[in-house]
Amino acid sequence: MRQATLTTTFRDLGVIPEIADALETEGITSPFPIQEMALPLALAGQDVIGQARTGTGKTYAFGVAMLQLVGKPRKNRKKPRGLVLVPTRELALQVTEDLVLAAGKLGSRILTVYGGRAYEPQIEALKNGVDVIVGTPGRLLDLVKQKHLDLGQITMLVLDEADRMLDLGFLPDIERIIKLVPEQRQTMLFSATMPGEIVNLSRRYLTRPTRVRAESSTAEAETTTLTTQHVYRTHRMDKIEIVARLMQSRGAGLTMVFCETKRACDMVAEQLKDKGFAVAAVHGDLGQGQREQALRAFRNGKISVLVATDVAARGIDIDDVTHVVNYDCPQDEKTYVHRIGRTGRAGRTGVAVTFVEWTELARWKVINNALSLDFADPVETYSSSPHLYAELDIPEGTKGVLPRAQRSRAGLEAEEIEDLGETGRTRSRGKSRRDDARDSARDSAEERRERPARTRERRRTRGGRLQDAAAPSGETEAPPVEAPVETPAEVTVETPAEAASGRRGRRGANTAALTGALADASAVRSPADGTVDDAVDDAVDGAVDHAEAVDGPEPEATRRTTRRRARAAEPAPAAEEQVEERPARRRRTRTADGAGQALPVEAEPTVAAPVSEVADEPAVRPAPKQEPKHEPEQEPERIIPASPFMIVFRSPDLATDEDDPAPSAASERAQQRRRPPRPRPRRTG
Structure with missing residues (x-):
């Protein structure tokens, strides 16, 4: 900082030679008016309220006095003796630079403490010992709370730019810091403007202060x-x-x-x-x-x-x-x-x-x-x-x-x-x-796009076996089995009724018989109509009767599953035979009195699928059911598709000549316009 040329020097104000020589080395030989008036009072130990324009050297007005009163550093003295409170980080760095320049030959240990930096270097410096601390109120209170900073030996306290600290809302923090320092201390307050809040603060915490004003009474307005x-x-x-x-x-x-x-x-x-x-x-x-x-x-x-x-x-x-x-x-x-x-x-x-x-x-x-x-x-x-x-x-x-x-x-x-x-x-x-949030979202999207594709291959299985590609039209081949599956002596088979009641039955004795009967059914065929021969039916019925004799009567649901497996074991018929009409089956239901009653159910088209030997689910999956019609007057027209594995239904036209067409929006608007207007009520009186 360059100084104006005046007749008075720092030595004439009582500044020790070490500090005066350091200032003269930097080309600072003559003090400003605020320094010339405040330094003698500060060196005498009095409380000072300094007011001057910004850029007139207020830092040296209190900094030179603080360095001189603190003295040279000592090895056995680690706690700070001087404390300077500033409102901003930039001002803390500026004050520290001026104090380091003035204390060049004294060797005073000066530490800058403010937020936004790591705690570790500041804590390490406090452990090694400091003489003067320059910092913001927030970080100072944090270090005191963490018991790394002790303000019990502060002899001089300075509030620089006090009006700015009050504007930023630092008054509660300043009061807490003042309570942490000893009562017997020297306090100085410097600011470019002097509002009423600063005057009230000086009355509370300063002892008989001397107000130094380097300009006229309207300094703050000039x-x-x-x-x-x-x-x-x-x-x-x-x-x-x-x-x-x-x-x-x-x-x-x-x-x-x-x-x-x-x-x-x-x-x-x-x-x-x-x-x-x-x-x-x-x-x-x-x-x-x-x-x-x-x-x-x-x-x-x-x-x-x-x-x-x-x-x-x-x-x-x-x-x-x-x-x-x-x-x-x-x-x-x-x-x-x-x-x-x-x-x-x-x-x-x-x-x-x-x-x-x-x-x-x-x-x-x-x-x-x-x-x-x-x-x-x-x-x-x-x-x-x-x-x-x-x-x-x-x-x-x-x-x-x-x-x-x-x-x-x-x-x-x-x-x-x-x-x-x-x-x-x-x-x-x-x-x-908003730009940062947009960039973060863009980076996340790019990261998701750059992820390698999954190498996991999904394999379709049915009944526990891999499903091969579709067979040629008109024939169905059973999926090849890579290795024989060993059937245990007893296999637990769960029927739908048992699954609902939470009980599981053991039907391991008839598993081999059912498997053999299904294998025989696939070998015995009638070349004329493509259906299972009577011998196949007898073999299946015999296996079922044997199972009932061993394990008891078979539930109806299991019986239907067995017959579906028998039908599925045979090769698929031709497309013309597959879409041929079948007579309606009859489903047996149980009424409230326990008697069985047969209800007609229309034919359900099915699609053949590979058979699972041990799977509980039926291998033949019925097509979506339609609501039963008690009076099927009109049979839906069936279309023979190109593929034998797909059946397409054309819904019948259920409209009759007696049905009236729904009115359109235009006709409804026209009808509303034809309506006579409502009569308005007459006013009485």
Whole structure:
């Protein structure tokens, strides 16, 4: 940080030679007014309330005094003696850099503690011992809760940018931290603005503080005279074009663009990148490593534009910022002061440009009256307005795209990102949460598409055996058996009636007899009609009678299954014979009194299938049944299909001449129009 040239030196203020020499080595020889007034009080051990514009060296006003009172590090002293609370991570890094610079010859151990980084390095540093801690309230309380940090020996407490901490809702955390430090301590409070909440906080926790103000009584309403301010009434769709032309003006260097939302930051950064500018975004949704990467690239000049939210409006001390653009109108006058305070620092000049939309005029008038500015009615401005080129010193003919000859910046990719062991999720730059969700879904879909196809082959089986391809038309062959199946002496066969009652019967004695009878049935055929001969029926009936004699009478369901197996064992007849009409069978049912009653059931067409020797399910599957008709007046016409294994039915036309056709929608509307209108009720009285 460069200082203004004054007559007083740090040695004259009582600063020890080690710190003064370290500052002089960096070219800092004369203090600013806030340092000249606050340092003697701080070195004397008094509580101080410091107020000054941003960029006037408030960090050295309390940092030099803290380093001098803490002294040189000692091996037997591991607990911290100084504590600095800041609202943002970027400000914590900035304060740490200034303190490390001032403590170059003292060797003070300074630790930065903030969220977004791994706990392990911070815990290891605390175990080795520190002298001064600079951090945010959230991570400090986490380390205290985990018993890694002890604040019992703090002798100096500093609240930097206290008004910003109150705006971010850190007041409860600040009160908890103040209760953890000893009551006998020195407390200093520094801020660019001094609202009523800061005054109340100082009355509660400061002991007879001395208020130091480096400027007039309206310091919070004044901005640096070295910054040229411009306010334009612009349209939302034309802002990005104005910014692109502004960054090509004469004397344009590093530029900071402030947006109100994180999504707006990503949008502006993406559009400026498409126009050829080296740009990066900084906001809360990015990881800490990405934020520090963007700030390093901005300080080193690898990028020329930094698009940020108000998180970067405090504590970023970069001397070479020439232009500040308020892309979105600030919420209040304090935000406006801190935003434009990023330029015109350390005695340099700068330009601040503010865009005000038509819907934001009321808000801007409040800011204008609070700061006593001369922009009550901003001029309506577009990217092609002549006064824009004249006031901002933009060359004539400048377009909204940076020429390729002027694209000399290395870009954000030239700055390496540091692995900080971040605890949160790192989001890619230039993408919103909706874009991240869309990319995740796309990656999942691609991963599913790239999965190798399944090599598992499904094999059709029937009755426990593999089913071969369909046989040629007109004949059916039994599926070949690869290896003989050994039938055990007793096989448990479950009938439907037993399955319903939960009982299983043992019919192992007649399994061999039934198998042999079915085998004989397939060998004995009548060449005339293709049906089973009488000898086959006798063999099957004999096997069934033998089974009943051994195991008892066979249930009706099992008897039907046996006969179906016998029919299925024979080869399939020709197509003409298969579709031949069969007489209706009679199904026996049991009535309530126990007597059997036969009901007529129409013929069910069946399709032959391979026979399973031991399977319980019937091998012949009946076709879908139709509702029984007591008076079958009209028989459905049967069509002989091309394949013998498919039967097609044509539903009969059940309509008669006496049936009336259903009325159409048009006829119903016409009929409604012919109806006479309803009479309206007469009014009485």
